[in-house]
Amino acid sequence: MTARGLREPPAAKALLILAAVAYVLLMLILPLGAVLFEALHKGWDAWWVAVSEPDARSSIRLTLIVAAISVPLNTAFGIAAAWAVSKFDFRGKAALIALIELPFSVSPVVSGLVFVLLFGAQGWFGPWLQAHDIHIIFALPGLVLATLFVSFPFVARQLIPLMTAQGRADEEAALTLGASGWQTFWRVTLPNIRFGLLYGVLLCNARAMGEFGAVSVVSGHIRGETNTMPLQVEALYNDYDFVAAFAVASLLALLALVTLALKSALEWRYRGELAAMH
Amino acid sequence: MSIRVEHVSKSYSTYPAISDVSLTINDGEFVALLGPSGSGKTTLLRILAGLEEPEQGRIWFGGRDVTDAQASSRGIGFVFQHYALFGHMTVAQNISFGLDVMPRSSRPSRAAIRARVEELLGLTQLAGYGERYPSQLSGGQRQRVALARALARNPRILLLDEPFGALDAKVRRELRQALRKIHDELRLTSIFVTHDHEEAFELADRVALLDRGSVQQFAPPAEVKAEPANAFVSAFIS
Numbered sequence: 001m002t003a004r005g006l007r008e009p010p011a012a013k014a015l016l017i018l019a020a021v022a023y024v025l026l027m028l029i030l031p032l033g034a035v036l037f038e039a040l041h042k043g044w045d046a047w048w049v050a051v052s053e054p055d056a057r058s059s060i061r062l063t064l065i066v067a068a069i070s071v072p073l074n075t076a077f078g079i080a081a082a083w084a085v086s087k088f089d090f091r092g093k094a095a096l097i098a099l100i101e102l103p104f105s106v107s108p109v110v111s112g113l114v115f116v117l118l119f120g121a122q123g124w125f126g127p128w129l130q131a132h133d134i135h136i137i138f139a140l141p142g143l144v145l146a147t148l149f150v151s152f153p154f155v156a157r158q159l160i161p162l163m164t165a166q167g168r169a170d171e172e173a174a175l176t177l178g179a180s181g182w183q184t185f186w187r188v189t190l191p192n193i194r195f196g197l198l199y200g201v202l203l204c205n206a207r208a209m210g211e212f213g214a215v216s217v218v219s220g221h222i223r224g225e226t227n228t229m230p231l232q233v234e235a236l237y238n239d240y241d242f243v244a245a246f247a248v249a250s251l252l253a254l255l256a257l258v259t260l261a262l263k264s265a266l267e268w269r270y271r272g273e274l275a276a277m278h
Numbered sequence: 279m280s281i282r283v284e285h286v287s288k289s290y291s292t293y294p295a296i297s298d299v300s301l302t303i304n305d306g307e308f309v310a311l312l313g314p315s316g317s318g319k320t321t322l323l324r325i326l327a328g329l330e331e332p333e334q335g336r337i338w339f340g341g342r343d344v345t346d347a348q349a350s351s352r353g354i355g356f357v358f359q360h361y362a363l364f365g366h367m368t369v370a371q372n373i374s375f376g377l378d379v380m381p382r383s384s385r386p387s388r389a390a391i392r393a394r395v396e397e398l399l400g401l402t403q404l405a406g407y408g409e410r411y412p413s414q415l416s417g418g419q420r421q422r423v424a425l426a427r428a429l430a431r432n433p434r435i436l437l438l439d440e441p442f443g444a445l446d447a448k449v450r451r452e453l454r455q456a457l458r459k460i461h462d463e464l465r466l467t468s469i470f471v472t473h474d475h476e477e478a479f480e481l482a483d484r485v486a487l488l489d490r491g492s493v494q495q496f497a498p499p500a501e502v503k504a505e506p507a508n509a510f511v512s513a514f515i516s
Contacts, residue, residue, distance in 0.1 A: 177376035
């Protein structure tokens with residue numbers, strides 16, 4: 001086929017672009033705009049009051065704590081899993097990859113329920129936990145566990161294809177040059193995967209902060225104590241306190257925008273190096 | 279340093295990659311492992327480097343049994359077919375890598391490492407390229423960097439896996455001569471893998487011809503050409 005045959009008529013091109021832009025406007029920009037509009041339509045003062053009242057502050061703090069615990073843990077696990085899967089051959093590798101992806105295919109409600117079944121008052125370990133006065137469900141540990149579960153595949157999934165494509169040659173070169181396994185990891189493997197890793201961490205963080213279903217099951221919805229930001233949004237919305245609900249929601253939306261901006265900024269900042277690596 | 283391979287075998291699942299190979303390579307010799315793809319030549323080289331484990335047999339470097347030694351402690355230099363240069367490091371950082379990772383007690387001073395890098399850049403005709411990144415170099419230059427990097431810790435044994443495989447004919451010829459010169463100057467014991475018999479005959483003191491995991495003939499090029507050991511050898515070199 002000639003290049004001429006591949007060229008589409010200008011009308012079709014314009015139509016395609018128009019359709020794509022309209023879709024983005026309708027599905028992404030409009031809802032995001034609606035959140036910001038609702039949050040601010042009674043003015044900045046109302047917004048500030050809504051996000052700074054004690055229950056809202058508590059939900060923000062809780063969300064940050066949960067993310068601060070679960071994101072580093074899942075990052076460490078994700079690197080270890082991706083390293084094992086991509087650099088070594090072992091029995092059950094395909095099964096491990098499938099297991100890593102499991103949280104994506106399980107409904108978040110089920111993910112939360114699993115922990116209630118394990119650690120709830122009627123759960124497997126419930127009586128023992130109660131006897132020792134350890135609180136997991138309806139407390140911070142339960143929120144962290146549920147968040148760990150649902151945000152667990154992001155880093156590993158981002159790294160496995162990347163590290164598999166990179167192969168083992170760089171690591172083998174480092175070994176023949178006398179580097180230990182640890183030195184090889186810090187000096188060769190980690191720099192090779194840093195952008196993929198960063199992207200995975202950003203996605204993992206976005207999910208950890210935004211998760212609703214799984215944490216909803218284990219939270220108990222105690223305002224000022226076990227409500228994370230997404231749960232607080234729902235609680236306020238159910239109270240018909242729309243300004244406050246959208247104010248907290250606008251913070252979550254802001255987080256998404258910051259994540260996106262951070263990723264773009266890093267890609268721009270290191271564009272020379274990114275190009276040099278290929 | 280001399281190398282002795284004693285009855286080494288290695289198989290991948292059911293198919294034997296190397297079966298009962300024995301070779302003795304003298305100190306200072308330049309040996310080619312020659313054979314078609316799948317003959318086991320690369321596997322044998324990787325076993326020597328410690329990147330693969332043999333199932334049977336022993337490997338000796340001089341008087342030292344290195345069969346169970348880690349790749350990192352064998353004191354060899356290894357040059358990979360596709361260079362395996364570290365893309366996020368400059369040429370100078372690539373070359374000094376082997377020195378930078380040494381334990382503090384035995385690591386040379388920074389000035390000494392810099393001087394060593396300059397010396398190696400000169401040896402491989404790369405003077406002035408230290409601050410470039412690998413992606414800014416041609417294939418032949420990259421392979422020179424890989425060679426310089428492998429030589430940084432002053433290994434006595436140099437192993438090269440199809441070192442010229444990815445290069446065009448003119449660059450191959452230049453690099454062959456440069457490699458032979460460096461081998462002689464540093465009095466290394468070198469082994470390189472190739473599937474090109476002309477390259478093997480031009481460069482090596484002795485050629486080991488492999489087919490299906492075993493050595494068919496191990497002799498100087500003239501002897502292989504004059505008296506091929508069997509039908510495989512005469513077919514492969516014609």
